[in-house]
Amino acid sequence: MVELEEAHMSALNVIDLRTHGRGPYSLCIAPGECVSLRGDSGSGKSLLLRAIADLDPHDGQVLLDAISRTQFTAPQWRKQVALLPAESQWWQDEVGAHFPAEKCPWLEPLGFDAETMRWQVSRLSSGEKQRLALARILMNKPRILLLDEPTASLDNDNVLAVEKLIEKYRCDTATAVLWVSHDAQQAARVGDRHLQLTTDGIREYTT
């Protein structure tokens, strides 16, 4: 009964998820909550995020606001349950061609301006790509953010800018965030709760 209650309250609810021979993983995140996730390299953090975003075949259930994923088409699901991968991809010449609209409210808080839309992708640094990828995924107005080391190639100022933007977006829209980070200090800074991933499950820990 308690579990049912919890599931009902959750924005994201993962039940007995198995992917690539790992798991079962279960976790839930409340609306507006940020949960940090850590694990040794190779423990399957990225695979877990990919499975939640429905990019890999898997067993188990995933619910968004208590509605099963099977009720959504896959593209609908991925717009709401947004995965920001560690390395973003850009396939057009200009930055703006990757955005669904000309105007993007997230450029300025990340240190860009409207002119950025006309920049050549080939001249972006890895840090710029990472920040622009965040702006791009927020354009879908996701309900869930799955962040795979979103500040890995950023300097300190930009790390803080990204953390601030994600917090603002999360609080304004009651979005649930699952944040993979190697940095223990960052995890303590951004996370309301903290999860540790092993090959056979997830356990909560306190800092």
Add this chain to the structure above:
Amino acid sequence: MITLSTVDLSLAAGLVLAMAALSWRMQLGLSGQLLIAGTRTVVQLLLIGLVLKALFANVDLLWVTGISLVMLLAAGREVMARQQRRFTGWWGFGMGTGAMFISSFAITVLALTTMVATDPWYDPQYAVPLLGMLLGNTMSGIALALDRLTTTAWQQRAIIEQRLMLGATRLDAIAEIRREAMRSGMMPIINSMAAAGLVSLPGMMTGQILAGSPPLEAVKYQILIMFLISAGTGFGVTAALWLASKRLFDDRHRLRLDKLTGPRS
């Protein structure tokens, strides 16, 4: 019509032998392949000559259907053999073969019943060469297009998945790659239509003229054939790419490269 004697053919064979000898001297490593291919040409063409002779002697729908199927299966095998990464299981063969069957057979039957209007419509003297030309060209187009689609999808898997993550459908995520594959499948026939008569005299027309047909009759046949080939290749490539790009994903719009085999060594 001037018939060729054994001596005439031996002279031509002598040229190939000379080329093989030159290649051997220059250590090009081609002489073996050249000789084997030359031998295959002689044997295969003599065999098909005998088959056609028998076929023409007793016109029978069953026989025509039989040889058509043999040709189709051979073309299907050829498409499969030309793929760097092909689909696993039955699909690797079935996809190209199915697409060729739909386009080549439909267009051949259409041409035989309406444009050429032979009697009976399956008269092997027309049906077999017509189908052969259509199959041969459709085969090249489909092989090129499928190979382009699967190798590009493999190389650009990260981009395709990025687009899926942003909420693109499987069709959107692979649209550009599919368009490129379509272009590479259609390019040979478009090029040969554009160059026909200026750069090259098409083989079939040349053959008819050598056999004594009036040039304008040969030209009309060649135009018909080229139009049939371009339509057949176009429909065949479209069908094959449609099947293949669906097959690269599953119904949850996930890129499933595990449905492809590893690279051919």
